[in-house]
Amino acid sequence: MMRFDIMTLFPDLVNRILGESIIGRAQKSGAIRVETYNIRDYSEDKHHRVDDTPYGGGKGMLMAAPPIYNCFEAVLNRQKEEGFSSQSRRVIYLSPKGKVLTQAHAKELAQTYDNLILLCGHYEGVDQRIVDEIVDEEISIGDYVLTGGELPACILTDCVARMVEGVLADSECYEKESLSDGLLEYPQYTRPYEFHGRVVPEILISGDHAKVDAWRDARAKELTEDLRPDLLQEKIK
Numbered sequence: 001m002m003r004f005d006i007m008t009l010f011p012d013l014v015n016r017i018l019g020e021s022i023i024g025r026a027q028k029s030g031a032i033r034v035e036t037y038n039i040r041d042y043s044e045d046k047h048h049r050v051d052d053t054p055y056g057g058g059k060g061m062l063m064a065a066p067p068i069y070n071c072f073e074a075v076l077n078r079q080k081e082e083g084f085s086s087q088s089r090r091v092i093y094l095s096p097k098g099k100v101l102t103q104a105h106a107k108e109l110a111q112t113y114d115n116l117i118l119l120c121g122h123y124e125g126v127d128q129r130i131v132d133e134i135v136d137e138e139i140s141i142g143d144y145v146l147t148g149g150e151l152p153a154c155i156l157t158d159c160v161a162r163m164v165e166g167v168l169a170d171s172e173c174y175e176k177e178s179l180s181d182g183l184l185e186y187p188q189y190t191r192p193y194e195f196h197g198r199v200v201p202e203i204l205i206s207g208d209h210a211k212v213d214a215w216r217d218a219r220a221k222e223l224t225e226d227l228r229p230d231l232l233q234e235k236i237k
Helices: 011-018 021-029 065-081 103-112 128-134 150-161 209-227 229-236
Strands: 002-008 032-038 089-100 115-120 137-140
Touching (some): 002 065, 002 150, 011 032, 011 150, 021 150, 032 065, 089 103, 103 150, 137 150
Parallel strands (some): 002 032, 002 115, 089 137
């Protein structure tokens, strides 16, 4: 079982997203476990404030280090109380400053760690000292800025969790899809045979599996060349 502990100001948002579909079913089956923690609950301020103005000036507010650190300690204490002993833990801060998430890195996380602790920033981010103190790596989901780290945390959890044993029916479900081998996925078709005058390619109903595989490989390469030539450059490297 792989465990995800998510530190956030909006646990209900995270729970709603990850409680649905395949990831929701995976939690119910015990293939993965997702726990959320409200950072505000660990503020020592009487008004439960978690942010303050940044030193040096500037617009916006910054999440303070103490509530986040207190929350992090609570995560570890809860794991200990529940008898969960991680053999390989990774603390990740979802940040636009991090390396952009790829399928290859998600696979590495799924295969290397049994516990991911995810920190969701908000406002203008978090005090750098908390990054220096507890974070192992920063991950971005793209070169743009969001209002908080909740959606990126859900995306990372979904991407990693689906490669955990027992989440999908068969490993082939993720091993032969887009980006798994550095290429986009080939086009796929289902019934009806004809739709608005467009028919399924004859090769797919030929029954010749070798030819079908060859067609799929060729179309995957063609699509990647047309739509994402940058992926081919990375593959060459």
